Amino acid sequence: QSALTQPASVSGSPGQSITISCTGTSSDVGASNYVSWYQQHPGKAPKLMIYDVSNRPSGVSDRFSGSRSGNTASLTISGLQTEDGADYYCSSYSRSSTPVVFGGGTKLTVL
Amino acid sequence: EVQLVESGGGLVQPGGSLRLSCAASGFTFSSYWMSWVRQAPGKGLEWVANIKQDGSEKYYVDSVKGRFTISRDNAKNSLYLQMNNLRAEDTALYYCARDLLLRPYQSDYWGQGTLVTASS
Numbered sequence: 001q002s003a004l005t006q007p008a009s010v011s012g013s014p015g016q017s018i019t020i021s022c023t024g025t026s027s028d029v030g031a032s033n034y035v036s037w038y039q040q041h042p043g044k045a046p047k048l049m050i051y052d053v054s055n056r057p058s059g060v061s062d063r064f065s066g067s068r069s070g071n072t073a074s075l076t077i078s079g080l081q082t083e084d085g086a087d088y089y090c091s092s093y094s095r096s097s098t099p100v101v102f103g104g105g106t107k108l109t110v111l
Numbered sequence: 112e113v114q115l116v117e118s119g120g121g122l123v124q125p126g127g128s129l130r131l132s133c134a135a136s137g138f139t140f141s142s143y144w145m146s147w148v149r150q151a152p153g154k155g156l157e158w159v160a161n162i163k164q165d166g167s168e169k170y171y172v173d174s175v176k177g178r179f180t181i182s183r184d185n186a187k188n189s190l191y192l193q194m195n196n197l198r199a200e201d202t203a204l205y206y207c208a209r210d211l212l213l214r215p216y217q218s219d220y221w222g223q224g225t226l227v228t229a230s231s
Contacts, residue, residue: 036217038156045221046148046156051211057219089156093216098172100146100158100216 003101004090011109017078020106022090023071028101030071034093037066037075041086050075085110113137113220115207120225127197131225133190133207141185144210146218147192149203161215197229
């Protein structure tokens with residue numbers, strides 16, 4: 001069982017917006033600015049999409065945005081495109097004995 | 112161009128050992144925290160370990176403490192993971208990753224991974 005909880009799957013149509021949630025605790029997501037999101041296409045390495053809760057690395061589309069409320073972080077993708085279909089993982093620094101925890105991943109299907 | 116190339120994976124019997132290597136290029140290796148992250152077949156990502164720029168701080172996931180050792184050689188631009196007493200549950204694709212500058216725990220570049228299979 002993963003430390004952070006994500007929905008197993010979400011779906012949307014091209015042009016729509018979707019949001020993926022990532023629920024942790026006051027020891028990780030709720031307490032750290034080191035919350036990040038990764039995109040992973042099948043057979044490929046993960047790609048950093050969001051860091052520090054809401055910052056985008058250079059080259060990442062501004063259709064991707066991150067936010068946090070309490071112990072839950074969220075990734076929103078607006079103007080869905082077919083190439084956005086992938087697995088998405090959240091991660092956070094944690095005050096527990098393991099300093100980095102991941103969510104179980106969410107499969108995004110663009111219909 | 113930042114490049115991370117892992118090697119050293121393979122098939123090993125439970126209880127055996129392997130040493131993974133990651134060759135880094137295209138950036139000042141000694142300026143960055145580095146991490147290992149693994150992914151079991153068909154499963155999600157699991158952070159394994161990371162190491163500070165000068166090797167003075169190392170952190171591990173609970174399940175590998177006492178069995179795995181992360182190290183680095185800044186003169187050779189290389190990251191390592193020594194894995195001892197391997198278990199079936201260690202079977203995974205192991206990624207080498209560069210952490211964001213001044214922001215450990217978040218990785219901006221990843222290698223393509225090296226596969227470790229612990230099976231009899």
